[in-house]
Each structure stands twice: as structure tokens, then as C-alpha cells.
Amino acid sequence: MIRPTKGKTPRRPVPKKQLNNQKDPVGVYCRVRPLGSEDEECCVEVISNTTIQLHAPDGLKANRNGEFKETQYTFKKVFGLKTTQKELFDDVAKPLVEDLVHCKNGLLFTYGVTGSGKTYTMTGSPGQGGLLPRSLDMIFNSIGPFQAKRFVFKPDDKNGMEVQNQVDALLERQKRESQQSVPKTPSSRQKLDPEFADMISPEDSSKAEGVDEDSSYSVFVSYIEIYNNYIYDLLEDAPFDPIKPKWNGTGTPLRHNTEFIPPQSKILREDQNHNMYVAGCTEVEVKSTEEAFEVFWRGQKKRRIANTQLNRESSRSHSVFIVKLAQAPLDADGDNVLQDKNQVNVSQLCLVDLAGSERTSRTRAEGNRLREAGNINQSLMTLRTCIEVLRENQMCGTNKMVPYRDSKVTHLFKNYFDGEGKVRMVVCVNPNADDYEETMLVMRFAEMTQEVEVARPVDRPICGFAAGRRHRNQAFKEELSRRLEERGGPVDGEPPSALGQLLQSLPQLPPCEISDPADDVTFPRVIECLEKRLKIRQMLTGEYNKAANMLKSMLQDLDGKLISKENFIHDQQGKLGEKDKMIHNQKNEIDRLEKKSKMLEYKIDILQKTTNIYEEDKRVLQHELETREQRLQRELSEKKRMEARMQGFVTDEKLRWQKECERRVNAKELEMQNKLWVKDEKLKQLKAIVTENKTENRPDKPQRPSREKDRAPAKRSASPSPIPQVVRTAPLPPSTRSVSVASCISEWEQRVPQADRQGSPSPPQSISRAQGLSRRRGRCWARDCEVPVQSRDLDLEENVYRTAAPVRPMHRRSHSAGAERWVDHKPLTNVELDTVMQPNVPNAIKVTAPSEKALSKCDKYMLTHQEVASDGEIQTKLIKGEVFKTRGGGQAVQFTDIETLKQETPVAPSRKRRSSENGPNQEQNKDGDWTDVETRCSVAVEMRAGSKVGPGYQHHGYPKRRKP
Numbered sequence: 029m030i031r032p033t034k035g036k037t038p039r040r041p042v043p044k045k046q047l048n049n050q051k052d053p054v055g056v057y058c059r060v061r062p063l064g065s066e067d068e069e070c071c072v073e074v075i076s077n078t079t080i081q082l083h084a085p086d087g088l089k090a091n092r093n094g095e096f097k098e099t100q101y102t103f104k105k106v107f108g109l110k111t112t113q114k115e116l117f118d119d120v121a122k123p124l125v126e127d128l129v130h131c132k133n134g135l136l137f138t139y140g141v142t143g144s145g146k147t148y149t150m151t152g153s154p155g156q157g158g159l160l161p162r163s164l165d166m167i168f169n170s171i172g173p174f175q176a177k178r179f180v181f182k183p184d185d186k187n188g189m190e191v192q193n194q195v196d197a198l199l200e201r202q203k204r205e206s207q208q209s210v211p212k213t214p215s216s217r218q219k220l221d222p223e224f225a226d227m228i229s230p231e232d233s234s235k236a237e238g239v240d241e242d243s244s245y246s247v248f249v250s251y252i253e254i255y256n257n258y259i260y261d262l263l264e265d266a267p268f269d270p271i272k273p274k275w276n277g278t279g280t281p282l283r284h285n286t287e288f289i290p291p292q293s294k295i296l297r298e299d300q301n302h303n304m305y306v307a308g309c310t311e312v313e314v315k316s317t318e319e320a321f322e323v324f325w326r327g328q329k330k331r332r333i334a335n336t337q338l339n340r341e342s343s344r345s346h347s348v349f350i351v352k353l354a355q356a357p358l359d360a361d362g363d364n365v366l367q368d369k370n371q372v373n374v375s376q377l378c379l380v381d382l383a384g385s386e387r388t389s390r391t392r393a394e395g396n397r398l399r400e401a402g403n404i405n406q407s408l409m410t411l412r413t414c415i416e417v418l419r420e421n422q423m424c425g426t427n428k429m430v431p432y433r434d435s436k437v438t439h440l441f442k443n444y445f446d447g448e449g450k451v452r453m454v455v456c457v458n459p460n461a462d463d464y465e466e467t468m469l470v471m472r473f474a475e476m477t478q479e480v481e482v483a484r485p486v487d488r489p490i491c492g493f494a495a496g497r498r499h500r501n502q503a504f505k506e507e508l509s510r511r512l513e514e515r516g517g518p519v520d521g522e523p524p525s526a527l528g529q530l531l532q533s534l535p536q537l538p539p540c541e542i543s544d545p546a547d548d549v550t551f552p553r554v555i556e557c558l559e560k561r562l563k564i565r566q567m568l569t570g571e572y573n574k575a576a577n578m579l580k581s582m583l584q585d586l587d588g589k590l591i592s593k594e595n596f597i598h599d600q601q602g603k604l605g606e607k608d609k610m611i612h613n614q615k616n617e618i619d620r621l622e623k624k625s626k627m628l629e630y631k632i633d634i635l636q637k638t639t640n641i642y643e644e645d646k647r648v649l650q651h652e653l654e655t656r657e658q659r660l661q662r663e664l665s666e667k668k669r670m671e672a673r674m675q676g677f678v679t680d681e682k683l684r685w686q687k688e689c690e691r692r693v694n695a696k697e698l699e700m701q702n703k704l705w706v707k708d709e710k711l712k713q714l715k716a717i718v719t720e721n722k723t724e725n726r727p728d729k730p731q732r733p734s735r736e737k738d739r740a741p742a743k744r745s746a747s748p749s750p751i752p753q754v755v756r757t758a759p760l761p762p763s764t765r766s767v768s769v770a771s772c773i774s775e776w777e778q779r780v781p782q783a784d785r786q787g788s789p790s791p792p793q794s795i796s797r798a799q800g801l802s803r804r805r806g807r808c809w810a811r812d813c814e815v816p817v818q819s820r821d822l823d824l825e826e827n828v829y830r831t832a833a834p835v836r837p838m839h840r841r842s843h844s845a846g847a848e849r850w851v852d853h854k855p856l857t858n859v860e861l862d863t864v865m866q867p868n869v870p871n872a873i874k875v876t877a878p879s880e881k882a883l884s885k886c887d888k889y890m891l892t893h894q895e896v897a898s899d900g901e902i903q904t905k906l907i908k909g910e911v912f913k914t915r916g917g918g919q920a921v922q923f924t925d926i927e928t929l930k931q932e933t934p935v936a937p938s939r940k941r942r943s944s945e946n947g948p949n950q951e952q953n954k955d956g957d958w959t960d961v962e963t964r965c966s967v968a969v970e971m972r973a974g975s976k977v978g979p980g981y982q983h984h985g986y987p988k989r990r991k992p
């Protein structure tokens with residue numbers, strides 16, 4: 029950076045980092061110029077005020093296998109085709125000028141390919157002044173009334189600035205004026221060179237705000253050109269040569285082309301503050317925009333001539349126009365510039381029009397030209413490298429050396445990048461498709477440059493004098509002159525002023541008419557008077573000085589007070605700022621809380637609404653519940669009524685049916701009694717026949733029991749005891765021995781009609797009852813049965829008596845002997861079943877046919893009888909009876925018990941299932957074994973025993989229980 033220079037005081041710079049930590053990126057702006065002509069191909073499009081887009085031109089696309097490429101670049105601001113010079117200036121250069129008058133440095137450069145509008149942007153064209161003339165105009169507009177007299181500020185040759193006293197400055201002015209080397213400030217724009225007059229239009233003038241009025245300012249300009257890495261001073265006067273005259277201030281062309289003296293190149297130096305400067309470079313003090321621009325124009329002309337003379341291409345040189353602003357505070361009186369070099373501030377603004385950034389020359393480059401082009405490119409290359417390294421250092425925290433020294437341009441501006449200041453770049457773009465590739469490189473560089481940051485310049489502290497000195501001094505001067513005017517005496521009628529009174533009190537001069545040279549009277553009188561006046565005058569002067577001193581000290585006191593007040597105000601302002609911040613914070617907090625409370629209110633609202641909805645729901649549901657309960661109550665009472673009705677109906681029906689049943693039972697009983705009587709009659713007849721035909725050993729005729737007696741046991745029989753069944757056994761013929769008892773019975777029944785025909789009574793129905801008995805597992809519910817066993821008697825008869833006792837008293841063998849003797853009658857026709865449970869009677873007399881002999885020896889009889897059951901299985905029945913001796917000497921067996929043995933295959937349906945199946949269909953099985961409770965119980969017992977005896981084996985019967 030070019031640190032604001034403070035006089036010549038040798039002072040080491042304060043380390044920058046302690047001064048300032050704030051950084052700003054390099055401001056990069058893009059300006060797109062209009063196309064040169066309509067038929068040019070355009071490759072640039074402004075898509076927003078910060079972004080442009082580059083399209084690859086058609087030709088290029090074809091060259092790259094039709095690859096279509098669009099790239100976008102973003103800048104701080106993009107200025108389109110219609111941007112005016114004024115708009116650009118306001119955005120880009122104005123802040124830099126403002127900084128300049130506030131002692132801050134700035135660097136502004138234009139970058140782009142040749143013909144992209146760099147020079148147009150920087151310098152402008154007639155009627156379209158560029159950034160340079162506009163900046164100059166703004167500077168002079170801002171400091172105009174506060175400029176120091178010429179030569180008060182005087183640059184030394186070490187980039188410093190001196191302040192000369194008034195007298196020295198005056199002397200120098202007079203000297204220069206006599207030399208006529210300094211151009212006089214043109215008093216009006218009419219006197220301007222018509223060549224550039226149009227570039228400075230007074231209508232658009234700008235002005236910086238906050239210019240310190242208690243300082244004095246001076247502007248110095250220098251203009252250099254860097255060509256082929258050489259620095260030339262464009263404002264340098266040609267060395268005195270009587271033949272080759274110097275440049276003149278008006279920019280008049282040289283008298284003769286052959287008189288051209290090539291300029292000497294300059295070198296770069298570093299000043300005591302480590303700022304780079306062009307050693308020995310001309311710095312011209314200028315007092316107006318016109319003068320400054322005229323100087324610039326002079327340099328411009330010289331450049332043009334040099335280019336022509338030396339056959340150079342202007343697009344390959346960098347031009348640097350440096351505006352230096354020196355400012356120093358006025359002294360305490362506000363009259364003169366303070367003669368303190370430490371208080372001199374110098375800031376500078378560099379306006380740089382860089383060389384075209386194209387890689388090769390636009391024109392044919394040959395020989396020297398080619399080398400030059402290389403150098404130009406070299407300096408721009410160095411600029412790019414420097415920017416790249418800077419960016420890398422800043423972004424990655426590295427500390428690579430930035431190669432500023434590799435080229436003059438970068439070296440000159442080194443201080444801007446590693447010091448502080450404001451750097452701005454205007455990238456100029458020609459949308460012409462021919463420039464596409466170059467433009468793309470320019471864009472890349474420009475985008476990268478934006479990432480470099482430069483330390484922000486800090487405000488300089490002001491000197492210790494009270495502000496507003498110039499203004500007060502001015503006011504005082506005005507007041508004094510006004511008073512002096514009043515010295516002439518009071519206006520008629522007005523009281524005389526103090527000064528007037530004083531003047532009046534002066535002794536009047538005596539008449540001074542001298543008639544004689546040796547007038548002894550007049551002279552001494554006049555002398556005396558004058559002496560008196562002198563005394564008064566001296567006295568007055570003394571008083572005046574005293575008063576002045578007093579006033580001065582008073583003023584200084586006031587100044588001090590003012591300063592302390594200002595400090596106080598500053599303090600208060602600081603506090604106010606803090607309070608403001610606090611208020612702001614609290615406001616924010618209040619805002620936040622208000623928002624929150626609004627939110628909560630909203631939530632409460634919603635909840636309220638929800639509650640209402642729920643309450644409404646609750647009411648509705650309650651109502652519904654009540655109605656349902658009422659309905660239920662109604663239905664319940666209805667049901668009860670119905671029940672009562674039904675109960676009445678059922679009782680009625682029951683009674684009706686009971687009566688009906690009784691009626692029917694009585695009718696049936698009567699009918700049955702009749703039938704019984706008929707049968708009795710038949711039996712009686714049969715018996716009579718039988719008794720007649722048989723033995724006469726029986727003189728007693730059995731008595732027919734009365735009907736009443738017959739009925740008695742039936743009435744008695746809640747649990748009927750087994751009634752002896754008399755079976756007359758007769759030896760069966762061998763062929764029929766295998767016939768079952770059932771068949772015998774049926775056989776007997778078939779005989780009955782024969783007998784009936786022969787006059788015997790009708791067969792009894794009790795046989796079929798007996799058959800039913802077997803299904804009741806041997807429980808005999810038949811009435812009296814007697815089986816008189818007679819040898820070889822095939823007839824099987826049955827007599828049913830209604831009496832409890834047998835007609836013929838039977839003698840029962842005594843059991844006192846202990847062991848019972850059994851006749852085990854197993855017909856030969858029986859099938860051997862190999863069952864586990866076999867009747868095993870000890871001491872039994874085994875017979876295959878009943879024999880009287882065997883019966884006579886025993887008191888118990890057991891017939892093992894087999895038959896096929898309804899389910900197809902063989903069923904073994906053990907028909908047991910007791911043997912009685914008949915009165916006739918025969919043997920009679922009274923059956924007492926039947927045990928049924930039945931073998932079943934395990935595939936038979938499970939009982940459980942059957943049982944469950946029986947549930948709803950009990951009617952179907954009501955005659956089956958399973959319907960009987962006893963059966964079920966025995967089954968239960970058998971199932972327990974079943975685990976011992978094996979599956980499928982059933983042992984039905986409880987023989988001992990039935991024993992009398």
C-alpha cells in the first residue's frame with residue numbers, strides 16, 4: 029500500500045495487523061460494451077445484474093466436436109450495454125474518491141482484451157467522460173474552497189510531502205510564473221482545449237461528503253506508462269536542448285518529428301514507509317479539473333507521439349495516472365496551513381488502464397514486436413500469478429512469496445495488495461465471438477481476483493485543534509471589517525460606538541498651516557500633539573494586545589471546554605449507542621415474546637374450540653345413552669309382560685296335557701287290562717290243557733291270581749325285585765341244539781298258534797320283553813318266570829303270574845354248605861372267542877346240554893349263550909339262575925341274572941364322539957346302550973378297567989347286586 033505519507037519525518041510503519049483486521053475482497057465489476065456492428069456474432073449474455081454467460085461461438089463448437097459450452101461468471105456487479113459512464117462512475121469510482129478525500133488509498137484498473145472498452149471506460153470519449161475525468165471533477169468539487177495556495181505543499185523526491193511557509197510559497201510562485209513553465213489555471217471552460225473539453229461535463233458533477241474544512245488540500249498528478257516492463261514518465265519535461273524544444277504545457281505538438289527525444293525509463297523505489305514509487309517522476313500540482321485533465325491529455329499526447337515515433341502499439345502498454353491528495357490541518361487561527369510535517373496526510377488514487385490481455389498481438393507480431401508482446405503478456409501473467417498466490421495464501425493460510433517484483437506493474441502496486449486500501453477492477457468485455465477464448469480467460473482471472481482480500485483502510489486521527497477553525501476565522505474577519513466600517517462615525521441619531529468614542533477622545537490636531545519655514549509655534553504644537561497621539565496609540569495597542577491575548581486565552585479555554593464537551597458528547601453517544609443496542613435487543617425480545625404469546629393464544633383458541641366440540645359430542649352421546657336406556661327399560665318391561673303371559677299359557681297348556689295324558693293313560697290301562705284278562709283266560713285254558721295232558725302227580729291246580737293281586741306288585745314296584753322266571757327246559761334235538769335262546773323263544777311263539785288252535789292259550793308277549801331284557805344287561809324286569817327243567821322235554825313254556833310267590837313252592841337248596849355248585853352249560857355250538865375275560869366258575873359241572881342229573885347236584889345254573897348283536901359282533905350272554913327242586917321231583921331253574929360279554933374292535937367310533945353326537949340327536953339313540961345312565965356309568969368303570977383288559981373289551985353287568 030501507499031501508506032499515507034506524513035511529511036518527511038522518518039518513521040517506521042506500525043505493523044499493519046495491529047492497525048487493522050478488517051478486510052474487503054477486491055471489487056470486480058464487469059462491463060459489456062455493445063457490439064461493433066450488427067453482423068458480429070455475440071457470445072456474451074448478461075443474465076442478471078451480477079452474472080454473465082458466455083456461449084461458445086458456432087465455429088468453435090464445430091472445432092471441438094460440436095461440444096456445446098456455456099459458462100457463467102458472477103461479479104459484484106455487471107454493467108450491460110446501456111450503462112452510462114455516469115452510472116459506472118457512481119458505482120465504481122465514487123467510493124474511491126470519497127476515500128481519497130478521507131485520506132484513504134485506492135486503486136482502480138480496467139482489464140480486458142484490446143478493443144473491449146478499457147480506455148473508453150477509463151478516459152471516455154468526447155461527451156462521454158470516463159472514470160478519470162469524473163474522478164478529477166469530484167475531487168475538485170469536494171476540496172475546491174479548501175485548497176492551499178500553489179507551492180504550499182511541495183513533494184520531495186522521496187515520495188514525501190513538505191509544507192512551505194507562505195513567503196517561500198509566494199516566492200516560488202513568482203519564480204515559476206516568470207519561467208512560464210506552469211500553465212495558468214484556465215479561468216473558464218471556454219479556454220479549454222476543444223480536444224478534450226467535452227469529456228468534462230459540468231452537469232454530472234459529484235461531491236464527497238464530510239470533507240474536513242479545517243484542512244488545506246492540494247492535488248498532484250503524475251502519469252506514467254509501463255511499456256515492455258519499462259516505466260516512462262509521460263509528464264516529464266524534455267531535457268533542455270536549444271535545438272529540441274521542451275514539451276509545452278498546452279500540449280502543442282513538437283515542432284518537428286525528427287526532434288523527438290525518446291523518454292528515459294524510470295526506476296521504482298521504496299520510500300521510508302515501504303511504499304513503492306517511481307523515482308524522479310514528475311508530480312504536477314493542479315488546482316482544477318480542467319488543469320488536471322489538461323495535464324493528463326498532455327501525457328496522453330506524448331504517449332501517442334512516442335508510440336508513433338517508436339512504432340509501438342498503444343494497446344500493449346499500461347498507463348497509470350496517479351492522483352495524490354495532500355492535506356494538512358490549518359493552524360489554530362484557521363489562517364494558515366500548519367507547519368507540522370507530521371500532520372501532513374497524503375493519499376493517492378491510481379487509475380490504471382492495463383494493456384490488452386490477449387495472448388498474441390492483434391496485428392502481426394514480428395521481431396521486436398513479438399518480444400514486446402511477450403513482455404506485455406509477462407506483466408499480465410505476473411499479475412495473474414500474484415493474484416493466485418495471494419488468494420492461496422489467504423484461503424489456505426499459507427505464506428508463499430508473492431512475485432510482485434517479477435514485473436513493474438505488480439511491483440508498483442504491491443502495497444495495495446499486502447497493505448491496506450481499496451482495490452477495484454473493471455473487467456471490460458467485448459461480446460464479439462472472435463474474442464471468445466480470450467474473454468473466457470479474462471473472466472476466469474476476474475472471478476479469481478474477487479477472492480483476494482485487501483485490508484480495509486482505517487480512519488486517520490485528526491489533529492488536536494478544534495474543529496471549525498476556518499469557519500470561525502472567516503466569521504471573525506467579517507466581523508472585524510464590519511466594525512472597521514463603523515469606524516467612520518455613528519450614523520445620525522445613533523449613539524457612538526466604543527471605537528468611535530476612542531477616536532473622538534484623541535487630541536485634535538492643531539492648525540498646521542505653515543507660513544514660515546522657521547515657524548516655532550506650529551511645529552512644536554504639532555509635534556506635541558503627535559507625541560500625545562503616539563502615546564495614546566501605544567497605550568491603545570498595548571490594551572488591544574492585552575485584550576487580544578485575553579481573548580485568545582479565553583478562546584483557548586473555550587476550545588478546551590469544547591473539546592471536553594465533545595469528548596463528553598462522544599462518551600454519551602457511545603453510551604447512547606449501547607442503550608440503543610439494549611433497547612433494540614429488548615425490542616427483539618418483546619417481539620419474540622409477543623409472537624410467542626400470539627402463538628399460545630392461537631393454541632388456546634384451538635383448544636377451546638376442541639373442548640367445545642368434545643362437550644357437544646358428550647352431550648349428544650349422553651342424550652343417546654338416555655334414549656337407549658329408556659328403550660331398554662321399555663323392552664325389558666315388555667319382555668317381562670310377555671314372560672308372564674307365556675308362563676300363564678304354559679301352565680294352562682301343561683294342565684291341559686296332564687289331563688289329556690291321564691285320560692289317555694286310563695283309557696290305555698283299561699284296554700290293557702282287557703287284553704290281559706283275555707290273555708289270562710287263554711293261559712288258563714292252556715294250563716288246563718297242559719295239566720290235563722301231563723302227569724297226575726300234580727293234583728293241585730294252580731290258582732289264577734286275581735287281577736287286583738296281579739297289579740299289586742306293579743304298583744309296589746318303584747324298584748321291582750327280580751321275579752322268578754320259570755323256564756321249562758327240554759333237551760333239544762341234536763340238530764337244533766345250536767339254535768339260540770332267542771330262536772327257541774320265537775320257535776315257541778310260533779307253536780303257540782298251533783296250541784291255540786288246539787285250544788291252548790295265546791302266547792305271552794313277555795318273551796319279547798325278555799328279549800328287551802337282554803339289552804338291559806340281564807336286569808330282569810319281567811314278572812314271575814319259572815323254567816321247569818324236565819328231561820328231554822323240548823317244549824318251552826312260559827307262565828306269567830301276577831303273584832309274587834310261585835304257585836308251587838320251590839325248595840331252595842341251602843347255602844349253608846358255603847361253596848355254591850354251578851352247572852356250567854356251554855352249548856357245543858358256541859364259538860371259541862379267545863377273550864381274556866372268560867367265565868371261570870370253580871367246581872362247576874360243565875355240560876353242553878342241560879341234564880337233570882347235573883342240575884340235581886347243583887344249586888346254580890349258568891348258560892353261556894352266544895348271538896350276533898345288532899352291530900354284527902358276537903355277544904356272549906351268561907344267563908344265570910338258581911336251581912330249585914320242584915314238588916314233582918324235577919329241577920326248575922329260576923333265571924336271576926344275565927351277564928353280557930361283548931367284544932368290540934377298536935376301530936369303533938369313540939364313545940366320547942358318540943356321546944357328543946348323541947347330544948343333539950338323543951332321540952335317534954334313545955333305545956341304544958348309551959342312553960342309559962347305568963350303561964354310561966358301567967362304561968366309565970370299564971374304561972378304567974379297560975387299561976387292564978385291553979381295548980374294545982366290555983364287561984357289562986353287576987351280577988351280585990341283583991341278588992336277593
Ligand code: ADP
Pocket residue numbers: 060061062140141142143144145146147148149153343384456
Ligand atoms: P481498449 O482500450 O480496451 O482497447 P477502447 O476503449 O479503445 O478499447 O474501445 C474500442 C472502441 O470501442 C472505441 O471506439 C470505443 O469508443 C468503443 N467502445 C468501447 N466501449 C464502449 C461502450 N461501452 N459504449 C460505446 N462504445 C464503446
Ligand code: MG
Pocket residue numbers: 143146147148343381
Ligand atoms: Mg485502450
